[in-house]
Amino acid sequence: xxxxxxxxxxxxxTTPLGSDVATxxxxxxxGQSGVRLLTEDWRELLPVHFxxxxxxxxxDQMERVEMRRLDRSEQFALVASREAWKDAGxxxxxxxxxxxxxxxxxxxxxxxxxxxxxxxxxxxxxxxxPHTVPMLMPNGPAANVGLELQxxxxxxxxxxxxxxxxxxxGYAFEMIKNNRADIIVTGGVEAAIHQLPMAGFAxxxxxxxxxxxxxxxxxxxxxxxxxxxxGEGGGILVIEEYEHAKARGAKxxxxxxxxxxxxxxxxxxxxxxxxxxxxRAIKFALQNSGLSTKDIVHLNAHATSTPxxxxxxANALRKALGADADHVAVSATKSMTGHLLGGAGAIESVFxxxxxxxxxxxxxxxxENLDPAVTVDVVRDTPRQLPAGDIAALNDSFGFxxxxxxxxxxxx
Numbered sequence: 001x002x003x004x005x006x007x008x009x010x011x012x013x014t015t016p017l018g019s020d021v022a023t024x025x026x027x028x029x030x031g032q033s034g035v036r037l038l039t040e041d042w043r044e045l046l047p048v049h050f051x052x053x054x055x056x057x058x059x060d061q062m063e064r065v066e067m068r069r070l071d072r073s074e075q076f077a078l079v080a081s082r083e084a085w086k087d088a089g090x091x092x093x094x095x096x097x098x099x100x101x102x103x104x105x106x107x108x109x110x111x112x113x114x115x116x117x118x119x120x121x122x123x124x125x126x127x128x129x130p131h132t133v134p135m136l137m138p139n140g141p142a143a144n145v146g147l148e149l150q151x152x153x154x155x156x157x158x159x160x161x162x163x164x165x166x167x168x169x170g171y172a173f174e175m176i177k178n179n180r181a182d183i184i185v186t187g188g189v190e191a192a193i194h195q196l197p198m199a200g201f202a203x204x205x206x207x208x209x210x211x212x213x214x215x216x217x218x219x220x221x222x223x224x225x226x227x228x229x230x231g232e233g234g235g236i237l238v239i240e241e242y243e244h245a246k247a248r249g250a251k252x253x254x255x256x257x258x259x260x261x262x263x264x265x266x267x268x269x270x271x272x273x274x275x276x277x278x279x280r281a282i283k284f285a286l287q288n289s290g291l292s293t294k295d296i297v298h299l300n301a302h303a304t305s306t307p308x309x310x311x312x313x314a315n316a317l318r319k320a321l322g323a324d325a326d327h328v329a330v331s332a333t334k335s336m337t338g339h340l341l342g343g344a345g346a347i348e349s350v351f352x353x354x355x356x357x358x359x360x361x362x363x364x365x366x367x368e369n370l371d372p373a374v375t376v377d378v379v380r381d382t383p384r385q386l387p388a389g390d391i392a393a394l395n396d397s398f399g400f401x402x403x404x405x406x407x408x409x410x411x412x
Contacts, residue, residue, distance in 0.1 A: 006176045007412065008253040009245050010088025010238030011350050012080035012187075016231050016337050019056035020083050024347075025354050028362045029383050033215035033336050035229050042195040048207045050214035051193045052231035052338030069131045070144065071109035072191035072232075076343075077141030078148065080236040081185050085149065088238040089250055091183070100153035100181040101146040102172040103236070104164035104188040106342025106399070108138030111194050141189050141234075153181035159342070161399030162302075164188050165235065166345025166407055170259035172239055173407075182244040187346035189234030198230060204269065208305065218339075219366035220303035220310050220332035221374045228304040231338025235347030254356045257392065257408040258288025264402030271309050275316025277404045278396065282320040285406040291392050293324035295410075298361045298386055298393035300348045301376075303332035304339050313398070314374045329361040329384050330376045336365055345397030349407060352395045356411045359386040 011021045016034025018024035027034070034052045043049045058067060058075035067075060081103070112135040119127040134140055139157035146155035154175065158167040165188020172186035201207045208227040210217035218229040245252055260281035266272040286292065299317065303310050310332075318325050333351055340347055355361055360383040367380050396406045 004177050004179060005242035006173050006239055006256045007242050007245050008237050008256065008353050009240045009250040010084040011253070011353060012082065012084030012087065012236040013234070013347055013350055014054050014056065014076050014079045015233040015347055016052035016055055019061065021350060021354070028333060028336055028351065029360060031336065031363050031365045031381060033365065034231070035214045035217060035338055037214055045195060046198055047202050047209050048198060049211045050217065050229065051198070052229055053193060054233045069135070071112040071135040071140055073105050073109060073189050074135065074140045074144050076189040076191060076234045077103055077145050080187065080189065080234050081145045084185060084236040084238050091248060094183060096150045097152045098182040099149060099151040100172065100175055100184040101142050101149065101151045101155045102168045102175070102184055102186040103142035103145055104158050104168035104342050105138050105141055106159065106161050106164045106190055107192050107197065109136035109140055110192050110197060112136045114194055114196055145185055149185065160403035161401055162339070162341050162344055163397040163399035163403040163405045164342035164345065166349065166395060166397035166405040167403070169237060169346065169349055169407055170261065170405060173256050173259060176239065176241050183238065183240045185236060185238055187234060187236035188343040190341040190343040191232050192341060193230055193232050201230065206306065216366050218305045218335045220305045220335050220364060221314070221371055221378055222367045223369040223371045225305045225307060225310065227306055228334065229338035231340045233340055233347065234343035235350040237349060237353070252412055253353050255410045255412050257291060257410045258285055259408070260284030260288060260406040262404045264404065266402055269400050271312040271398065273312050275312050275319065277402065278313060278316035278398065279320040281396070281404040281406040282394065285394065285408045289408040289410065291408060293321045295392045296321065296324065296328050296394055297391045298329045298331070298355055300352050300395045301330050301332050302396050302398045304334055311371060311373045314376050318375045325376055328377060329379050329386065331362045331379050332364040333362055345395065345405060348397070349395050352393050352409050355386065356391065356393055356409060359388070360384070361386055
């Protein structure tokens with residue numbers, strides 16, 4: 001049997017920068033920040049008073065009666081998936097037994113869980129919504145999208161903390177490569193801007209505390225970075241077997257070449273300072289894709305703006321790419337979107353696809369003093385033109401637990 005190729009045919013997003021892919025991408029290229037002060041009273045209980053909420057509330061994009069049975073993360077999944085499916089041409093004559101869904105969430109319906117616990121304490125058992133369990137399940141976003149599309153090839157939810165979205169895309173890629181499906185809706189979402197998750201991250205000293213300048217708080221690679229900014233939203237891709245996409249006349253953005261998966265075996269939350277797991281993941285992604293380091297012109301980094309993580313990642317990239325790192329334009333888009341946790345790798349994969357389409361690497365903002373320990377070529381302040389011809393790009397994502405995922409994308 002000939003090797004099955006996997007291409008991207010649809011994109012969808014809801015992010016702190018925009019209600020869809022077009023508005024998000026425009027704001028990203030313009031170097032806009034989606035980070036804002038929170039308006040909830042509970043912010044005063046925390047050392048951190050800001051986050052990156054979605055630019056457009058689901059209430060402005062969905063019917064209220066539908067929202068009542070959905071956790072916020074599930075709402076994001078449906079909003080972004082509907083855009084991606086429409087962008088893919090809303091194919092209605094496909095074999096549903098060859099249609100799959102792989103959408104991740106790093107935490108699941110945590111807002112539902114916490115809100116319903118309050119209802120239980122204040123109103124008793126009768127005050128708990130009958131939709132609570134389907135709303136708090138981590139597989140809820142994937143399940144709801146799968147039900148809407150009547151997907152029957154498989155509906156899956158990998159959970160690997162902040163690598164979840166990228167791992168979902170990799171899982172979907174393998175499903176198509178292994179002939180389990182012909183077309184899959186895949187990506188990741190997260191909705192965890194709530195006082196308890198934020199208090200937990202703050203207790204770990206993981207969050208920035210720049211309450212006086214929220215828009216400048218997420219500053220990957222800056223010498224004065226002090227933690228990440230929590231974001232919400234998600235990104236969705238429709239990926240498809242190449243011949244299947246051609247046969248139905250689909251618009252094709254690019255090809256997914258392959259993935260690399262490793263684990264650190266080092267610490268539950270801290271990155272391996274040697275970055276050996278990241279290096280191996282890059283090596284495997286390149287091998288899996290038939291690419292060499294010379295082919296890579298762009299990389300969307302995990303770069304969360306934490307003191308330890310950014311340098312460990314940058315050093316790993318330099319070691320993995322060697323001298324060829326000098327011609328790789330590195331973007332740290334969390335400087336604008338914040339960190340979407342389980343949705344991060346997915347929305348950043350959307351950004352990679354758009355970068356290949358427009359031949360533009362988005363900027364990294366808020367770098368006032370580049371950390372001298374960072375030895376990769378960071379795109380700062382304004383977009384950078386990417387070369388013409390056949391090019392390739394990488395997206396890397398890492399998660400608590402030592403999960404490493406690298407996805408390789410190729411122009412067509």
